[in-house]
Structure formats: C-alpha cells, structure tokens
Amino acid sequence: MPSSYHLLLVPPSTAHRFAVDLLTHNGVASTDAAIIASALVEADLRGHDTHGIQRLPSYIARIRHGVLDPHASPTLKQITPVVALVDGHNGFGFLAAHMGMDAAIRMAQGEMGIGLVAVKHSNHFGMSAWVVQQALDAGMASLVFTNSSPALPPYGGREKLLGVSPIAAGAPGGPGRRPYIIDMAPSVAARGKVYKALRRGEQIPKGWALDKHGRETQDPQAALEGVMLAMGGPKGSALAIMMDVFSGVLTGSAFAGNVAGPYDPSRPGDVGHFLLAIRPDLFLSRQEFAARMQYLYERVTGAERAEGVDRIYFPGEVELVTRERRMREGIPVVQAELDALNEEAKRVGVDLLTAELQREKARL
Numbered sequence: 001m002p003s004s005y006h007l008l009l010v011p012p013s014t015a016h017r018f019a020v021d022l023l024t025h026n027g028v029a030s031t032d033a034a035i036i037a038s039a040l041v042e043a044d045l046r047g048h049d050t051h052g053i054q055r056l057p058s059y060i061a062r063i064r065h066g067v068l069d070p071h072a073s074p075t076l077k078q079i080t081p082v083v084a085l086v087d088g089h090n091g092f093g094f095l096a097a098h099m100g101m102d103a104a105i106r107m108a109q110g111e112m113g114i115g116l117v118a119v120k121h122s123n124h125f126g127m128s129a130w131v132v133q134q135a136l137d138a139g140m141a142s143l144v145f146t147n148s149s150p151a152l153p154p155y156g157g158r159e160k161l162l163g164v165s166p167i168a169a170g171a172p173g174g175p176g177r178r179p180y181i182i183d184m185a186p187s188v189a190a191r192g193k194v195y196k197a198l199r200r201g202e203q204i205p206k207g208w209a210l211d212k213h214g215r216e217t218q219d220p221q222a223a224l225e226g227v228m229l230a231m232g233g234p235k236g237s238a239l240a241i242m243m244d245v246f247s248g249v250l251t252g253s254a255f256a257g258n259v260a261g262p263y264d265p266s267r268p269g270d271v272g273h274f275l276l277a278i279r280p281d282l283f284l285s286r287q288e289f290a291a292r293m294q295y296l297y298e299r300v301t302g303a304e305r306a307e308g309v310d311r312i313y314f315p316g317e318v319e320l321v322t323r324e325r326r327m328r329e330g331i332p333v334v335q336a337e338l339d340a341l342n343e344e345a346k347r348v349g350v351d352l353l354t355a356e357l358q359r360e361k362a363r364l
C-alpha cells in the first residue's frame with residue numbers, strides 16, 4: 001500500500017504577502033520584494049512549484065552567506081538604439097531580468113521593432129516563463145535564455161559541466177486563444193524536480209539522472225550527487241551549450257561550468273541572461289499575425305490524437321490551465337515545505353505562513 005501525505009493549500013495572495021515579508025525582513029527593498037514574490041508565486045501557480053516560494057530559503061541562505069546582495073540594484077547601459085547591457089551587481093536575478101525585459105520591450109516598441117538585452121553578474125531567476133509573460137503582457141514575442149550552474153555532462157562525458165539552463169520563448173496568441181510559451185530545461189527533467197522529490201521523500205522516474213558512479217538512479221539524493229541527463233542525447237547537450245554561448249560567453253558573465261548554483265553558498269552565482277523582445281507586427285499587420293497564431297493554435301490542438309490522449313495542448317497551455325485552477329484552489333505544499341519556510345519566518349520575526357485547506361495525496 002502506498003503511504004500518503006497531506007497536501008496543504010496556500011492562497012496565492014497569502015504566499016505573495018509572505019514572500020514579500022520574508023524578503024523585506026532580509027534586507028530587500030519592498031518594490032524589489034514585490035517583483036521577486038510575483039515571479040515566485042507565478043511559478044507556483046503555473047505548476048512549477050519547483051521554482052516557486054520554496055526557493056526562498058535557498059536565496060536567503062545566500063544572503064546570509066554574503067554571496068547574494070539583497071540591496072543591489074541592477075544598472076543598464078545602452079549599447080546601440082536596440083541593444084542594452086544590464087549589470088545585475090550580484091543582486092537577485094529576478095530584478096536584473098525584470099529590468100532587462102522592461103528595457104527590451106521599450107526598445108521594441110520604438111520604430112526599430114526589436115530590443116535585445118544581455119544581462120551579466122546576475123543570479124538564478126527561477127521559472128523563465130515569468131519573463132516571457134512580461135513580454136506577452138506588452139504584446140511582444142520574446143526569446144528568454146539563461147545559463148545556470150553545472151549539472152549535465154556534455155554529450156559523451158560524465159562530468160557536470162553544462163547547466164540545466166531553460167530555453168524559453170513566447171508569442172502572443174490569436175483572439176481569445178492562449179499564447180505560445182515554451183519554457184524547458186534541456187535535460188530530461190529540471191533539477192528542481194529532483195529537489196522537490198527529495199523534500200517530499202519521493203523517488204524520481206527512471207531516465208532522469210545517473211548517480212556519481214554513472215549508474216541510473218531513482219534516488220533524488222544520489223541523482224544530485226551525480227548528473228542529470230540531457231534530453232535527446234547530443235541535441236539536449238547542444239542546447240545547453242547554446243544557453244551558455246548566448247547567456248555566458250556573449251554577456252561577460254560566467255560560463256563553461258563556472259556559474260555557482262543557487263544551493264552553493266560559497267560564491268556569487270555570476271549568472272547571465274539573454275533577452276530579446278520582438279514586435280509581432282514587423283512583417284505583417286497585427287491582425288494578420290493574430291489570425292495566423294489562431295490558425296496555428298487550432299491546427300495543433302485540433303490534430304488527430306494518438307490512442308489514449310484526451311486533449312492536445314498548445315505549448316504553455318498546461319501551465320495556464322493549472323494557473324486557473326490554483327488561483328481558485330490555492331498552491332499545494334507539504335508540511336515539510338511549510339516548515340522550512342516558517343523556519344525562515346521565525347528567524348526574522350515575520351508572521352508564519354499558514355495553509356487553509358488540506359487533502360490527502362498518495363505517495364508515488
């Protein structure tokens with residue numbers, strides 16, 4: 001018989017308020033804390049709770065160890081009329097990415113129609129889709145790249161060298177249709193999913209990772225000591241290297257295995273990002289673009305389904321369906337996750353995070 005555990009549900013507004021309180025009591029300015037909290041809660045809402053408020057203790061540990069500056073404000077240097085460079089000054093990656101995409105959007109709104117921003121000396125910014133959404137909210141298509149700490153071997157290797165660095169992009173949807181949002185790590189699964197399994201006492205599926213001896217493992221701890229596996233062999237490895245070329249080599253940030261991980265409190269992250277905003281009516285009218293996106297959406301989701309498949313989703317749609325449900329029901333957490341967050345709350349004397357509803361879930 002599988003054992004079970006209680007899943008607690010936290011209302012999104014409560015999670016946001018708690019995140020802001022925790023951040024401001026750790027030295028982050030309230031306007032900055034609001035940006036960071038929104039990005040984290042957005043990840044929780046979209047089902048990527050691996051990159052949501054559960055990450056707060058790891059970020060705060062970095063502040064305590066003096067390797068992430070809670071007071072740092074990113075600065076922007078204009079390079080050409082459509083290109084800028086943001087220096088994150090080792091502050092929160094969320095702030096540098098937010099400033100970068102904001103600048104990219106502003107440039108793309110001008111007559112040039114595109115805005116490219118490189119970001120250096122940044123940190124982990126969680127779920128890339130929130131940066132894509134920032135562009136979508138302004139009616140822009142976008143590319144959002146970041147590099148990250150070593151977790152994957154290059155194809156044929158067994159050494160952790162490449163990041164599990166997500167590749168993200170978006171385009172506004174047709175009338176009444178959801179936008180296109182791709183946001184995927186080049187590994188079979190994001191490493192955050194291994195951390196989540198560890199927190200919840202679960203095993204990971206076969207095919208995600210090797211242990212330190214190069215053997216397949218379902219034990220999350222052994223997986224973290226070993227390597228994640230790239231999706232599609234050399235193709236996933238090449239995509240991870242692409243994230244390093246554009247986010248690390250090109251920007252002046254760390255690359256080639258030199259980015260420090262969000263759980264490594266020994267040194268600054270030095271993460272790089274590459275952000276491009278594109279006005280979708282550069283080659284066609286906005287109406288034509290929207291009609292073509294609508295046609296694409298309908299062709300994709302209306303395609304003949306394989307046996308046993310109830311519905312075909314457009315990329316990003318699964319997350320938006322989850323978001324609608326979690327806005328109503330709340331964000332699921334387990335007691336151990338709540339406890340870890342409340343440990344941080346007790347340290348700085350902020351109100352504890354409380355969960356309002358409960359249901360039982362079978363352990364996998």
Ligand SMILES: NC(=O)c1ccc[n+]([C@@H]2O[C@H](COP(=O)([O-])OP(=O)(O)OC[C@H]3O[C@@H](n4cnc5c(N)ncnc54)[C@H](O)[C@@H]3O)[C@@H](O)[C@H]2O)c1
Pocket residue numbers: 048050051124125126127128129146147148164165166181182183184185186189190191192312313314315316317318319
């Ligand atoms: N900042 C970092 O360093 C970092 C590193 C790794 C991962 N992450 C984040 O982790 C999150 C999870 O990454 P992942 O690779 O596990 O994502 P995933 O495998 O859950 O999803 C990848 C993509 O596939 C699409 N998708 C998923 N199920 C689908 C379905 N049934 N039909 C159609 N499309 C579907 C999603 O919309 C998404 O665009 C991402 O938000 C990513 O940004 C961040």
